[in-house]
Amino acid sequence: MFKTVKQNKAYQDVVEQIQEAIMEGTLKPGRQLPAERELKEQFGISRGTLREALRVLEQKGLIEIRTGVAGGSIVREVNSENLSDNLGLLIRNRAVSLRDLAEFREGLEGGVAALAAQRATEQDRLVLEGLLDEAGGYLKEGRKGWDSFVRTDEQIHLALARISGNPLFIAVLTSVYHNIHTYYENYLPWNTELLQENFSDLKNIVAAVSAGEAERAREIALGHVRRFNAYMEEKKV
Amino acid sequence: MFKTVKQNKAYQDVVEQIQEAIMEGTLKPGRQLPAERELKEQFGISRGTLREALRVLEQKGLIEIRTGVAGGSIVREVNSENLSDNLGLLIRNRAVSLRDLAEFREGLEGGVAALAAQRATEQDRLVLEGLLDEAGGYLKEGRKGWDSFVRTDEQIHLALARISGNPLFIAVLTSVYHNIHTYYENYLPWNTELLQENFSDLKNIVAAVSAGEAERAREIALGHVRRFNAYMEEKKV
């Protein structure tokens, strides 16, 4: 009937107070908190306890702690790094399989391409074409350019995510790419033909995005990822 | 040319060591770490520093700390609570808007429904139909059943994610649903008609999944989410 009364530990109370102040805007990004020796007085706790609280806030990505005379705890701009990290932990720990990752990517890339097509500015188009040129250059280098090509390929995909303007896609895809590398090396049957095909896909996606053709971009991106995944499945077996 | 040598703080070193041990499976979930007073000896640090490390690990969701005689640090089963918390922070900070969330959901639900259709077992079908019945019941209760209906709706979507068998979809969608509630209350123009339409969508999705028709499930799910989002956009303006 009744819930157990939550017995807050001292450091949790501090975490909550500071977090709340940040959330409601009392503490704005860039703002510096008082020094530990002063904060501990304000909260009426010991320095050790205060530091446990600060470590938690740091881990949450809410503050940054700097040493030195002008140092201290500084309120951070909220970002999705943490989300990315967490997802990375999940991927590594839960023994998420290549198939899981690939399926997940399949679900995301189409939507990202479509959104990017709707929202790309002139400048975005230039960036994409620049990356495409770069990738093309690596492709011509033959074997030794492969690694660079793959990295550029990734950058193109991430650029699309950025262009989509949706922080969730950006954070999640960043995390996925950070963690899929391991698999590429083991499972992808690298060869010139595959890379050429890949490059051709990229060109088509960028073309569709530049033309603002959302649905075409979606389809090509989806097909691209699917083919890629199919290759990996083959090799895996 | 050279990168600054990373000056690890003592507590960071401890965090990394323990985290690594958990990741590579040396420390399995449920396993209990030595008591603080012993751990500090093993690491050769003070108790305060050790505790900062443990707090970080706790915040990361890797361990749980219990008080009392049989207490201590226990390695946790990895879960997506943290991911959810993070997403919550981003939303509260307006770094992620309703539109962002909705778009993201649109990207995911189609794929989930398609996978679920491919993989649903007989038992899964029963669960889905059970949930559907439950939702239908709430719908008949009129106004006072709305909340329950929405919650059941969510459970159906989460059940689909579970059936898809992909831990990434499960984790991410769980986080999204945990956090989208805030918006529902503010932006959804609840009325019988909308709920009826919603219910009809759900029935169709479940039917397609049960029939193993992946592409149809994908399309219906996508349309479902899109319509839902469109309603919210309207109300918002």
Add this chain to the structure above:
DNA sequence: CCGTAGTGAATGGTTAGACCATTAGTAAAA
């Protein structure tokens, strides 16, 4: 006048040792 090396002070990082609070198990009492 300008640059550079040195120096001091403020701040976080770490240590040691003590005591408080919580809790599971055990022994004693009903």
Add this chain to the structure above:
DNA sequence: TTTTACTAATGGTCTAACCATTCACTACGG
């Protein structure tokens, strides 16, 4: 057998000190 009280182990907190890092200022040398 059930309840109560005690005990010991463990995390939670406190105090007080010293170490390590960084920035700003000063004094010296050009």
